Amino acid sequence: MNQHSPLPLARSTPSRLSATESSATDAVVRLVDVRRRFGETPALDGVSLTIHKGEVLGLIGRSGAGKSTLIRCLNGLERPDSGEVFIEGREIARLRERQLQPLRRRIGMIFQHFNLLSAKTVEANVALPLKIAGVPKSERLRRAGELLDLVGLAEKRNQFPNQLSGGQKQRVGIARALAAKPALLLSDEATSALDPETTQSILALLKDINRQLGLTILLITHEMEVVRSVADRVAVIEGGRIVEEGAVWHVFAQPQSAVTRRLLSTIRPQLPESLANMLSADGPGDALLRVDVAGDTARGSLIGDLARETGLGVQLVHGGIDTIQDEPVGTLFLRLEGSDAGALQRATQFLQRRGAQMEVLGHVADHA
Ligand SMILES: Nc1ncnc2c1ncn2[C@@H]1O[C@H](COP(=O)(O)OP(=O)(O)OP(=O)(O)O)[C@@H](O)[C@H]1O
Numbered sequence: 001m002n003q004h005s006p007l008p009l010a011r012s013t014p015s016r017l018s019a020t021e022s023s024a025t026d027a028v029v030r031l032v033d034v035r036r037r038f039g040e041t042p043a044l045d046g047v048s049l050t051i052h053k054g055e056v057l058g059l060i061g062r063s064g065a066g067k068s069t070l071i072r073c074l075n076g077l078e079r080p081d082s083g084e085v086f087i088e089g090r091e092i093a094r095l096r097e098r099q100l101q102p103l104r105r106r107i108g109m110i111f112q113h114f115n116l117l118s119a120k121t122v123e124a125n126v127a128l129p130l131k132i133a134g135v136p137k138s139e140r141l142r143r144a145g146e147l148l149d150l151v152g153l154a155e156k157r158n159q160f161p162n163q164l165s166g167g168q169k170q171r172v173g174i175a176r177a178l179a180a181k182p183a184l185l186l187s188d189e190a191t192s193a194l195d196p197e198t199t200q201s202i203l204a205l206l207k208d209i210n211r212q213l214g215l216t217i218l219l220i221t222h223e224m225e226v227v228r229s230v231a232d233r234v235a236v237i238e239g240g241r242i243v244e245e246g247a248v249w250h251v252f253a254q255p256q257s258a259v260t261r262r263l264l265s266t267i268r269p270q271l272p273e274s275l276a277n278m279l280s281a282d283g284p285g286d287a288l289l290r291v292d293v294a295g296d297t298a299r300g301s302l303i304g305d306l307a308r309e310t311g312l313g314v315q316l317v318h319g320g321i322d323t324i325q326d327e328p329v330g331t332l333f334l335r336l337e338g339s340d341a342g343a344l345q346r347a348t349q350f351l352q353r354r355g356a357q358m359e360v361l362g363h364v365a366d367h368a
Pocket of ligand 1: 041042061062063065066067070
C-alpha cells in the first residue's frame, strides 16, 4: 500500500494463528524477555509477547501490573534494562531518540481522555501527525477528509473538540491515530470514559477498521467486555509477567490462573446467592458442580451423557451457553441428584475426559 492511498482499503483477513503456530515474520510487535525495574519494583519482569499482523490483542491486568511500562517500552519512551523490543522486525530498545521518531509513527495511539488540541479544528487535529511528518498541506487535508469519512464525522470537520460528544471526540482520536498509516493502533483505556452505548459504537468502529484495513490493534483495558467483544487473543499481565495468553473464547471459558479468574469474575457466571446459601461443604446431600465448557466440549450433549455415566438425575440449576468468537462457551451449575462419593468420582472422571473444567461447590440438603 502506498503511503497516501485512499480509504477504505481492500479487506484482509485478521490472523487467528496462535503464538506457537505463527512465525516471527508476521509479528508487528515482538517483545523478548523484556525487563524494567524501578528501584526494588520489577515493573516488567521478563515479558515475552508477540502481536501478529491483523490481530486484535487485548492486554489486561490489575493496576500496577506493568501495562503502562509495557506501552512505554513499545513506543521507546522507556528503555528496558534488558531484553529486546521489535517493531515490524526492527529492534528499537537501543535506538537513539532521532532514530526512534519515524518508528513511533508506526504506532498510532488513542487515549481515555482523547488528548485532542482544543484550539484546533477537528480536521486540523486529524491532520496534525501528517504536518509533523512534513506531508504537504493539500495531501494532509485530503487524507484528513478520508479519515473523517471513515469514522463518520465528515460534516464536523470545521468544528472544535468542545463542540463534540465524548464518542465523537474518540472518533476524531481514532482518525488522528490512523493519519500516518500506523502498523499498530494502541488503544489505552480508550472507552473507559464513555457510556456503554457509545463504547459499543467505538468498539464496532475499531473492529470494522481492523477488518477493513487489516490493522493490528493492541487494546489495553480494564473492561473485560471490551476484550470479549473485539479481541482475537488476550494476554494477562501480573507483577510484570505475562501469566496467561490465548484465544479470547478459550481463556474466558477456562482461565488457568487465579489472576485471570479474578479479573474475569465480573463477567463470568457466578452462583446466585440464594443457591450459595443452601450449600454445605460436606455431604450428605446432592453435589452441586460448576462446570466450565468451551468449543467441542460445549457442543455435545454433556448433561445427558453425564446422567447416563453416573446413573443420576442431573439438574441444570443456573448458567448456560454463550458465544464468543463464534465458539460456544458456557458455565453450567449442575445438581447431581442423590450423588454419593462413587458417583461424584465417576462424574469427575467423565468431565475430565470430555475436557470440561469442574469444581464441586458443595452439597445441597435432599429436601432443599
Ligand atoms: N517511573 C516510575 N518510578 C517508580 N516506579 C514506577 C515507575 N513507573 C512504574 N512504576 C512501578 O512499576 C509497577 C508497574 O507500573 P505500571 O504503571 O506499568 O502499571 P499499570 O499496569 O500501567 O498500572 P495502572 O493500570 O494503574 O496504570 C508499579 O508498581 C509502579 O508503581
